[in-house]
Each structure stands twice: as C-alpha cells, then as structure tokens.
Amino acid sequence: MGFQVSQSGDVTLVEVEGQLIVGNRQELKQKVLEHLEEGDRKFVIDFSNTGYIDSSGLGVLVSLSKKIREQSGELRLSSLNEDLKTLFELTKLDTLFRIADDKAQALDGF
C-alpha cells in the first residue's frame, strides 16, 4: 500500500500500489503537489498495481490535473485495468484525462 515516486527524464512517475481511496488520497495529493512546487511539470500516475479507486480518488485526480494545468503542466494516467477503465468511462472522466495503455506509452513523446 503506498505511492512510489520516481523520475524518468523530466517526467515524474507516481505508481499507486493498492487502493486510491478516501483514506489515502491526501497522501497522493501532497506528494504530487510537492513535486509541482519544486518545478516538475510533467506527471504520469500509473495504476498497474491498483486494486480499486473510489470517487474521492477520482476527485483527487481531477483536482491534481487542474492544479498542474494551472502551472502549464500536464498529468497523464496509465495502465488502467478493465475495471478501472470502466470507472473512468462511467463517470465520463475518460474525456478529461489523457490515458495511456502503459507507462512506456505515457512517457512516449511527453
């Protein structure tokens, strides 16, 4: 359970291990905002190892995406499994995010 942050060139990659839900979304938010304050502008949040996301997890992604865009940055998402993909489709958030099949695709040409 937790968030792994690493750099790939000028892209900040955050991997969500376990769940992204009401109990830990603040931790994710804080981590990403720290990097944003330090000047990072390109972010990928990867869900390869994510069991599920709840509405507050989705909310935190919307909120981060806004804040990053305000700094002329971009947030991309990657590696949503079928269940997670459906969550984004149901809520129409798939229209709000750039969603890559995997990390490599998200980093490609970022």
Place this chain on the structure above:
Amino acid sequence: MGFQVSQSGDVTLVEVEGQLIVGNRQELKQKVLEHLEEGDRKFVIDFSNTGYIDSSGLGVLVSLSKKIREQSGELRLSSLNEDLKTLFELTKLDTLFRIADDKAQALDGF
C-alpha cells in the same frame, strides 16, 4: 508455458511455467535427464509459476526422483502453492519428497 533451466552453484534449478501435465511432462523429464547424464546431481524443481499438476506430472516427478537417487543425487521441490501442496498431501507424495517453501530455502545448504 515451458521449463526454465538455470544453474545456481552446483544446483540445477528448473522452473515450471504454466502446467505440468500429460502433454508436456516428457519435455521436463528429458531436460532433467540430460543434465543428469552430464553429471549434475543436485536438482530443484520450482513451482512458483505453476497453475496445476496432474497425476502424470506427479508420476514424472516420482520417476525423476528415483533416477536421480540411483546416481546418488537428490531432487528437491519448492514453492508449492496451497492447491499444489494439497495434491502432494492427498497422494502422500509429501512423504517422498523434500519440499521447500521457496527457491532460496531449497538451495540453502544443498
């Protein structure tokens, strides 16, 4: 699907990927016997990535164990999941084999 063979010191480690069943047991047998002919005497067959084993798979393990013992060698098994463990217990083959929890334990002091 297949068998990965590697050496760890003087131990020959065979990892079973997928199933060990009537359709592929000969392949496993052949691989191990080749190494036995070449002089290898210590063998570990690891089941970390094995879905299931059928009776002919169990049979091939019994047969290999005999042949290796005839050459004063030893065959150890490792990484049986709960289902596989129960298979060995049901058939009482757990009394015939030395079964380690994982590869490291199997190699330890071999």
Place this chain on the structure above:
Amino acid sequence: MDKDLILELPTDLQSIEDAVDYVVARCDACERAASRLRFNFRVGLTEALSNAMLYGNGHDPSKRVMVEVRINKVMVTARVTDQGVGFDPALVPDPTTPDHLSDVGGRGLFLMKKLLDEVSFNDRGNSVTLVLRLDGDGVLEGGAQA
C-alpha cells in the same frame, strides 16, 4: 443430461490443455461473481462508508458507523447507517453532465448506483442499503440505474 458444450477431440495429448482451458473459460459465471465482489462491491461499500463518516457523522470521531452485512449464495447486502440527520439523495446532481464533469467531488452516489444492483435509502437518509447479486447478469456497468 443437457449439453451446453460438446467437444470432440482427437487422440492427441497436446490438445488436452487447450480443451480444459476452453471449458473452464466457458464457465465464467463464478469468476464474474468473484470479480464483481472484488471490485464493484468494494468501491460501493467504500463510498457508503466514507459518506457516512464525512457527511453523516461530520468527521466527529465520537460518532459511529454501523455496518450490517448479509451474505448468501445469491447476493451480498450491506446496510451502512450513520448518526447524522440524513439527506435527500434525489437532490444530488448527475456528475457526468458538462456542468459537473470537472467537479472534484460528487461522484460517490453515482458510482454506488452504477456499480451495485440495488441502492436504497431510508426515509431520513442516514442509512443506505447496497445489494450486489452474485448470480446476476450484471456486468460492471449493469447496476441499477435508479
């Protein structure tokens, strides 16, 4: 015996593995129940619990949330009750309309209804009951649209 599936195989040991895989894949009903429980029910119950704590109990650590679960072979039912004054779920707007799409919050109730087969509230609105059918035809999206 009724036959849902008939295969005729050649006498070829290599064909066994594929035949077995094929038959097991055709029996996906129980796999699907397990996966809906793992995903849909989890997300739905998480939503209900967090609403109970955040809105119902207003973050007050001295207040409690009651969870009553009933499990049988056909369905899982979970009732989540908080100590708040309740609310009227009919007043919560659809979060997928253009006006609300980029709102940070407001997707909890919507997801519950989409992911579960039944979602109902008591009159006061401080108790929500979630039903997930284990034998249903519901796919991920197949929840009640209520």
Place this chain on the structure above:
Amino acid sequence: MDKDLILELPTDLQSIEDAVDYVVARCDACERAASRLRFNFRVGLTEALSNAMLYGNGHDPSKRVMVEVRINKVMVTARVTDQGVGFDPALVPDPTTPDHLSDVGGRGLFLMKKLLDEVSFNDRGNSVTLVLRLDGDGVLEGGAQA
C-alpha cells in the same frame, strides 16, 4: 434483514479499507467456487481426458474423445467418453498404500475422486462423468470419497 456480520466503526477514514477487506473476505463462497474450478476441475478433467486418450483410445490418433459439458449456477458436469473397451475402476488399487506410494503411475482416478464432488462411470467403463459443485462446502480435499 438477517445479519450475518455486524461491524461498528469509528468515524475514521483510515478504518475504511480494512473494514471493506474484512467484509469481502467473509464472502469467500464465490472466490472458492472460482478457485475450485480453476484447480480441482482442471486437474480432474485433464485426468479424464488423458485416460481416455492413453488407455481408452490406446494412443490411436484415428479415435476420438467426446466431451460433454453442462454448466449452471450450481454445478459443472463433464462427461468424457472414449472409443475403448472400457475397464473396471474398482480394480484400480489405492496409490497411497506403502506398496504403491512410489509407483510412477496410478494416481489419476484417485485424484479425480478426491478433487471432484462426484465421479461415476458407465457400466462398460469407457465414459466417466465428473461433477464439481460450485456452491458446495467442498474444500480442495472435500470431494467424494467414493
């Protein structure tokens, strides 16, 4: 509503994940059905198919094996029929006795009976019917001892 499980939680967002995990773990019936299908049924069907090919059809590639499967929410039934002369399963010895423990073969029938809920043969002995109950209490070991 009957209550199989009652939890009272504090208003603490950190407790949600554990509570949800706990409830889902308590509903392991469908997980278990899926896992018995993945393991017990696979091993049993593999045994039946290989016996049909090896002994029934005697490796003869011109002979066929017929597989009839019926799946419903309660059970999976598979009948495997070969073109051989049949055999008497009662004459097959128990492979777990000291005499037979280190035999290379002879565990197929035994495993079928242990892993499945029912195993039956036609009179001739060239057709075996396997039953796996999806809603049963059978654990891995809990097959028919027949």
